[in-house]
Amino acid sequence: xxxxxxxxxxxxxxxxxxxxxxxxxxxxxxxxxxxxxxxxxxxxxxxxxxxxxxxxxxxxxxxxxxxxxxxxxxxxxxxxxxxxxxxxxxxxxxxxxxxxxxxxxxxxxxxxxxxxxxxxxxxxxxxxxxxxxxxxxxxxxxxxxxxxxxxxxxxxxxxxxxxxxxxxxxxxxxxxxxxxxxxxxxxxxxxxxxxxxxxxxxxxxxxxxxxxxxxxxxxxxxxxxxxxxxxxxxxxxxxxxxxxxxxxxxxxxxxxxxxxxxxxxxxxxxxxxxxxxxxxxxxxxxxxxxxxxxxxxxxxxxxxxxxxxxxxxxx
Numbered sequence: 133x134x135x136x137x138x139x140x141x142x143x144x145x146x147x148x149x150x151x152x153x154x155x156x157x158x159x160x161x162x163x164x165x166x167x168x169x170x171x172x173x174x175x176x177x178x179x180x181x182x183x184x185x186x187x188x189x190x191x192x193x194x195x196x197x198x199x200x201x202x203x204x205x206x207x208x209x210x211x212x213x214x215x216x217x218x219x220x221x222x223x224x225x226x227x228x229x230x231x232x233x234x235x236x237x238x239x240x241x242x243x244x245x246x247x248x249x250x251x252x253x254x255x256x257x258x259x260x261x262x263x264x265x266x267x268x269x270x271x272x273x274x275x276x277x278x279x280x281x282x283x284x285x286x287x288x289x290x291x292x293x294x295x296x297x298x299x300x301x302x303x304x305x306x307x308x309x310x311x312x313x314x315x316x317x318x319x320x321x322x323x324x325x326x327x328x329x330x331x332x333x334x335x336x337x338x339x340x341x342x343x344x345x346x347x348x349x350x351x352x353x354x355x356x357x358x359x360x361x362x363x364x365x366x367x368x369x370x371x372x373x374x375x376x377x378x379x380x381x382x383x384x385x386x387x388x389x390x391x392x393x394x395x396x397x398x399x400x401x402x403x404x405x406x407x408x409x410x411x412x413x414x415x416x417x418x419x420x421x422x423x424x425x426x427x428x429x430x431x432x433x434x435x436x437x438x439x440x441x442x443x444x445x446x447x
Contacts, residue, residue, distance in 0.1 A: 155289075155295075155367060155371075156242075156265060156267065156289070156291065158371070159267050159289035159371065160240075160242045160267040160289075162371075162375060162378075163240045163242075163267060163268055163269040163287070164240055166269055166287075166375075166378045166382075167224075167226060167238050167239075167240050167269055169382060170238050170271065170381075170382065171197045171226055171228075171238055173382060173386050174195075174197075174228065174233060174236060174238075174273075174386075175194070175195065175196060175197065175228070177232050177233075177386060177389055177390065177393070178194035178195045178196075178228075178230045178231055178232055178233065179194045180390070180393075181194070181231050181232050181393060181394070182394070183394050184394075184396055185231075185276075185277060185393065185394055185395075185396070185397075186231060189231055189276065192230070192231050193230075193231075194230055194231055195228040195229055195230015195231060195232070195233055196228060196230070197226040197227065197228040197238070198226070198227055198228070199224050199225065199226045200224065200225045200227075201222065201223070201224050201225075202222050202223055202224070202225065202432040202434075202435060203220060203221075203222040204220045204221050204222050204223075204243045204245070204429075204430045204431065204432070220243070220244065220245065220430075221241070221242045221243035221244050222241065222242070222243065222432070223239060223240055223241025223242065223243070223431075223432065223435060224239065224240055224241075225237060225239050225432070225434065225435045225438060226238045226239060226240075227438060229442070231276065232275060232276060232277070232280070232389065232393050233273055233274070233275060233276070234274050234275060234276040234441075234442055234443075235273075235274045235441065235442040236271070236272070236273040236274065237270075237271065237272055237273075237435075237438035237439070238269070238270075238271045239269070239270050239271075239435050239438060240267075240268070240269050240270075241266075241267065241268065241270075241431065241432075241435065242265075242266070242267040243265075243266055243267075243429060243430070243431065244263075244264060244265040244266070245263075245264060245429060245430065246262040246263050246264070247262040247264055247428075247429070248262075248428070249262070251428050251429075255290075255292060256292060256294045256296070256361065257292035257293035257294030258292040258293070260293055261292065261293050262292075263292065264290065264291065264292050264429070265290070265291040266288060266289070266290045266291070266425075266429070267288065267289050268286060268287055268288030268289065268299070269285075269286060269287055269288075269378070270285075270286040270422065270439075271283070271284065271285045271286065271381075272284050272438065272439040273385075274409065274441045274442060275389070275393075277392065277393055277395070277397050278306045278307070278397050278401040278402050278404060278405035279306070279307065279392045279395045279397050279401070280388070280389050280392045280393055281303050281304055281305035281306070281309075281312060281353075281388060281392075282303075282304040282305070282306075282353075282409075282412065282441075283301065283302070283303055283304060283385055284301060284302055284304065284439070285299075285300070285301035285377075285378070285381045285385075286299050286300070286301075286422065287299030287300075287374050287377055287378055289371075289374070294363065295363060295367075296360070296361045296362050296363040296370075297359075297362040297363075297370050297371065297373075297374045298359055298360035298361065298362060299358075299359060299360075299374060299377055300335065300338075300339055300356060300357045300358035300359055300377065301316075301320065301356045301357065301377065301380075301381050301384075301385075302339055302343050302352065302353050302354075302355055302356035302357075302358070303316045303353050303354050303355070303356055303385075303388075304352060304353030304354075304408070304412060305353065305354060306401070306404055306405045306408050307401070307404075308354050309392075312388050312391070312392075313354045315384060315387070315388065316354075316356060316384050316385070316388065317336070317355070317356065318384075319380040319381075319383050319384035320332065320335075320336075320356055320357045320377070320380050320384070321336075322380065323373075323376040323377055323379065323380040324357065324373075326376060327369065327372070327373045327376070328373075331357075331359070331373070332357065334359075335357035335358055335359045336355060336356070336357055338357075338358045338359065338360075339355045339356050339357050339358035340355050342358045343355065343358070343415070345411055345414060345415050345419075346419070347414070347418070348411060348414070350411070352411065352412060352415050357377070362374075403445065406443055406444055406445035407444075407445050407446065407447055409441040409443065409444035409445070410444040410445055410446045412441060412444075413440055413441065413444050416439050416440060417440075420439070422436075423436055423437070423439070
C-alpha cells in the first residue's frame with residue numbers, strides 16, 4: 133500500500149468536532165503513566181550492571197532520572213497565552229545520565245495555542261482554524277556501550293478542527309543484530325495485529341520511508357513502525373492501539389539492553405558508534421517532523437533537542 137507523502141498530510145481525513153476534554157485528559161494522563169513505567173524500568177537496568185563494563189567507567193553511580201518542568205513560550209520568549217484562549221501548557225523533561233544509559237530522555241508535554249499562518253497550511257484542520265492542542269511522550273536513548281542499540285519511541289494526540297493519533301518506534305543499532313531486529317519488530321507486529329492486520333506492513337513501510345537519511349542515501353537504523361493521522365472513526369480503538377505501541381516498547385527494548393550491556397567492547401567500536409550518532413544528529417536536525425513541530429509551536433528547546441546524543445563524530 134502506498135503511503136501519503138512525508139511532506140504533506142493526507143487530504144481525506146474525516147471531519148469531526150473537537151474531542152471532549154475527557155479524551156484530552158485521558159491521553160495526557162496515559163503519557164505520564166507510560167513515562168513513569170519506562171523510567172522505572174531503565175533505572176532498574178542501571179542497578180543491574182556489573183563486571184568489566186561497570187569497572188571501566190569508575191565511580192559513576194547508577195543513573196536516576198532528573199525531572200524538570202517547563203512552560204511553553206511564545207515566539208518572543210514570553211510565556212504563551214492570550215485573550216483568545218491560548219492556555220500555553222508545557223511539559224516535564226526526564227533526563228538520565230548513568231552507567232548503561234549515557235543519555236536518555238523520556239519527556240512528556242501538553243501544549244496549546246495557535247499555529248502561524250504558514251505552519252497551519254501543513255497541519256490537517258488548522259488552515260481553517262489555527263487553534264491546536266497536542267499532548268504526547270517522546271523518548272530517545274543513547275547507550276554507553278556501542279553494542280547496545282540506541283532507540284526512539286513516541287506517541288502523540290493532536291487536536292485542531294480534526295483530531296488524530298501518531299507515533300511509533302525505531303531501533304538504531306551501531307552493529308545490527310538479526311535477533312535484536314526480529315525481537316523488536318516482532319513486538320510491534322504483535323501489537324499491530326491485535327488491532328488490524330494491515331497496520332504492521334503499512335506502518336513498517338512508513339517507518340522505513342520516514343527514517344531515511346536522504347542526503348546520505350541510507351536508513352537511520354533497522355526500522356520499526358511509524359504512524360500518523362490515525363483517525364479511524366473509533367477514538368477508543370485508536371487510543372487502545374496507541375497504548376499498545378507504548379506497551380510493545382516496554383516489552384521489546386529492555387531485554388535488548390540486558391542482552392548486550394555486559395559484553396566487552398573496543399575503542400574502535402566506540403568510534404564507529406560516534407560516527408553513527410553523527411548520522412542520527414543529521415536526521416533529527418534536518419528532517420524530523422517532531423523537532424520542527426516543537427520549535428515552531430513554542431516548545432522548550434532543551435526538551436525538543438534532548439534527542440541529540442551527548443557525543444558524536446564525523447569521519
